[in-house]
Amino acid sequence: MxxxxxxxxxxxxxxxLVFEVIVFWLGFAGMVQVSGISPVTAGLWVGAASLLAIVATAGLRRGWGYPxxxxxxxxxxxxxxxxPWMYAMGLMFTLIWTISFVLGKRLENRPNPNKEAGHP
Incomplete structure (x- = not known):
């Protein structure tokens, strides 16, 4: 994968992944101001999710970042x-991630007409 x-x-x-980090921290304000979550709790959750995204971004170059x-x-x-509005944002980013990944796989699996014609 x-x-x-x-x-x-x-x-x-x-x-x-980079844009997700930005949206996670924009969501922090909504968690605290709108949903009444304590700043420490919201910060820990957002920080953990952001750390995952940053680590994944760095790991994509080596391959281990995809999982x-x-x-x-x-x-x-x-x-x-x-x-609750982070459900929508999370689903939207997951959809963009999935579509980008699937399109990338399709690019890799498409036949190369140059190789079939004997060109390098």
Whole structure:
């Protein structure tokens, strides 16, 4: 469940993870102000989810970041336990992550007409 290092969708996956960190911390205010979660609890949850995303971003270059990226998607959805609108944000990012990954796999699996014609 990895993309090749030359796959252009790997950059898209990295971008998804970076934007998730931003949205997690924007959600922190909603958790505290709207849902009444203590700042310490919200900070621990958001910090853990952000750390997962940052570690996954770094690991995508080496290949081991893909499983961590999938865990980040679960963490994004789980933040909905602290404030309900994060369910929507988590599902949206999970959908973008999944679509980017599937499209990346399709790019890798498509036939290369140059190789079939004997060109390098």
């Amino acid at each position: 990895r993309l090749t290092p030359t796959n252009p969708l790997r950059s898209a996956l990295m971008s998804v 961590v990226g999938w865990l980040t998607q679960l963490a994004a959805i789980a933040l909905g336990l602290l404030t």
